[in-house]
Amino acid sequence: MSAIDAVASAFIVAGALFSLAAGVALTRFPDILSRMHAATKPQVLGLLLVLLGCALRFRNTVDITTLVLIGAFQLTTAPVAAHMVGRVAYRSGLQRPDLLVVDELADRDR
Amino acid sequence: MTGDARTRRANRAVAVLGMALVWILLWGTFSWANLLGGLVVAGIVLLVFPLPPVVFAGRLRPVPLARFVAWFLRDLFVASVQIAWLAFRFGYTPHGAIIGVGLRVGTDLNLTLTAEALSLVPGSLIVEVDRAEGVLWIHVLDVRDRAEAERFRQDVLALESRIVAAVGSPDEVRRTTEGGVL
Amino acid sequence: MTAVAVTVTVILAGAALLALVRVVRGPSILDRVVATDVLLAIIVAAIAAEAAFTGDATALPVLVVLSVLGFVSSVSVARFAARNGK
Numbered sequence: 001m002s003a004i005d006a007v008a009s010a011f012i013v014a015g016a017l018f019s020l021a022a023g024v025a026l027t028r029f030p031d032i033l034s035r036m037h038a039a040t041k042p043q044v045l046g047l048l049l050v051l052l053g054c055a056l057r058f059r060n061t062v063d064i065t066t067l068v069l070i071g072a073f074q075l076t077t078a079p080v081a082a083h084m085v086g087r088v089a090y091r092s093g094l095q096r097p098d099l100l101v102v103d104e105l106a107d108r109d110r
Numbered sequence: 111m112t113g114d115a116r117t118r119r120a121n122r123a124v125a126v127l128g129m130a131l132v133w134i135l136l137w138g139t140f141s142w143a144n145l146l147g148g149l150v151v152a153g154i155v156l157l158v159f160p161l162p163p164v165v166f167a168g169r170l171r172p173v174p175l176a177r178f179v180a181w182f183l184r185d186l187f188v189a190s191v192q193i194a195w196l197a198f199r200f201g202y203t204p205h206g207a208i209i210g211v212g213l214r215v216g217t218d219l220n221l222t223l224t225a226e227a228l229s230l231v232p233g234s235l236i237v238e239v240d241r242a243e244g245v246l247w248i249h250v251l252d253v254r255d256r257a258e259a260e261r262f263r264q265d266v267l268a269l270e271s272r273i274v275a276a277v278g279s280p281d282e283v284r285r286t287t288e289g290g291v292l
Numbered sequence: 293m294t295a296v297a298v299t300v301t302v303i304l305a306g307a308a309l310l311a312l313v314r315v316v317r318g319p320s321i322l323d324r325v326v327a328t329d330v331l332l333a334i335i336v337a338a339i340a341a342e343a344a345f346t347g348d349a350t351a352l353p354v355l356v357v358l359s360v361l362g363f364v365s366s367v368s369v370a371r372f373a374a375r376n377g378k
Contacts, residue, residue: 005293008344009293009296012296012300012341012344013296013299013300013303015337015341016299016300016303016304016307016337016341017194017303018190018194019303019304019307019330019333019334019337020303020304020306020307020310021193021194021195021197021198022194022197022307022311022330022333022334023306023307023308023309023310023311023330023334024197024198024310025193025194025196025197026310026311026313026314026326026327026330027310027313027314028197028200029197029204030203032320032322032323032326033206033235033237033249033251034204034206034251035314035323035326036235036326037193037233037234037235037249037251038193038197039326039327039329039330040229040230040235042190042193042194042197043330043333044186044190044230045186045187045190046190046333046337047333047336047337047340050337050340050341050344051340053341053344054340054341054343054344054352057344057347058344058347058349061138061139062138062139062349063138063349063352065134065135065136065138066135066136066138066349066352066353066355066356067340067352068135069132069135069136069356070336070340070352070355070356070359073356073359073360073363074333074359075230076226077359077360077362077363078229078230078363079225079226079228079229079230079236080226080363080367081329081362081363081366081367081370082229082235082236083225083229083235083236083237083239084366084367084370084371085322085325085326085366085370086235086236086237086249087236087237087238087370087374088322088370088371088373088374089320089322090208090237090238090249091374092320092322092373092374100205100206100207100208103207103208105208105210105237105238105247136353136356
């Protein structure tokens with residue numbers, strides 16, 4: 001196993017661990033807004049790390065451009081999806097006031 | 111107005127070139143046939159789904175842009191590790207807060223870019239956007255008291271300053287650097 | 293290399309299982325959407341890792357489609373849920 005392959009493996013394992021953290025947070029966190037943090041965030045870095053490891057393994061332009069596209073799509077679309085779901089969650093009253101230290105949005109709407 | 115029409119054409123040209131670039135990336139290799147095909151497909155897409163006009167008044171500044179990207183990657187990494195760590199702290203229930211941050215530059219472009227960067231960086235989630243007022247309502251994870259929420263508000267404004275420094279017009283840059291927080 | 297591949301497989305399978313638990317338990321449709329989104333991202337990561345370990349890049353274009361599809365499904369279900377909530 002060459003040095004680059006070792007680095008690639010390390011990236012992929014790290015990425016998998018971030019995915020696991022997202023899974024744990026998803027089952028463990030108490031309300032939907034906290035769960036969404038876990039879902040969009042470590043997940044993005046986790047996927048990027050796996051893609052990076054993948055790119056280090058292939059090392060040719062055709063595959064790397066594909067991997068760059070996957071990463072770029074993920075980075076541009078994840079926030080939009082998160083915002084859509086988060087907004088609907090808040091508007092349908094799924095947030096838990098007991099878990100919020102400050103809620104300025106509720107203060108405004110009142 | 112001719113100036114308006116010109117910016118519209120410039121925006122379209124940027125959109126077509128961007129889509130052509132994605133097309134070439136999809137094929138994986140550069141060839142003139144790919145470039146031509148990409149331009150044709152992008153032109154058709156733009157003809158069928160016209161873009162809403164995006165006002166881009168500023169200009170790209172490479173050094174602040176690099177600074178923004180470096181900060182962004184650092185934030186992404188640090189915060190991802192923090193949230194991942196939070197997930198493995200069994201028995202600890204993280205509390206959150208929803209704060210409203212009024213951006214100093216309320217253009218659509220700045221609002222979108224700031225919201226995108228905030229959403230990608232862990233610990234913050236956009237719940238609601240007030241486009242007319244330029245206010246982002248952000249859910250922040252793992253906040254224990256009001257002081258921490260205030261600190262986060264300062265972080266958001268700092269992020270906005272970095273984005274405006276990278277892509278804003280001179281007038282917008284002035285608005286974010288002087289006078290501090292509104 | 294095999295040991296690493298096995299480790300990654302186990303970790304990702306565990307992550308997918310946990311996401312599935314959330315899909316089943318809900319309670320709201322939005323929880324399920326978020327969990328499904330995570331599940332999809334885990335699948336994308338798994339396919340990419342598989343491609344890296346076997347050195348076979350055939351499946352990579354599929355991932356482009358998958359990463360866009362996840363976005364479309366989340367947004368459409370969110371819109372549907374918004375309409376039903378009112």
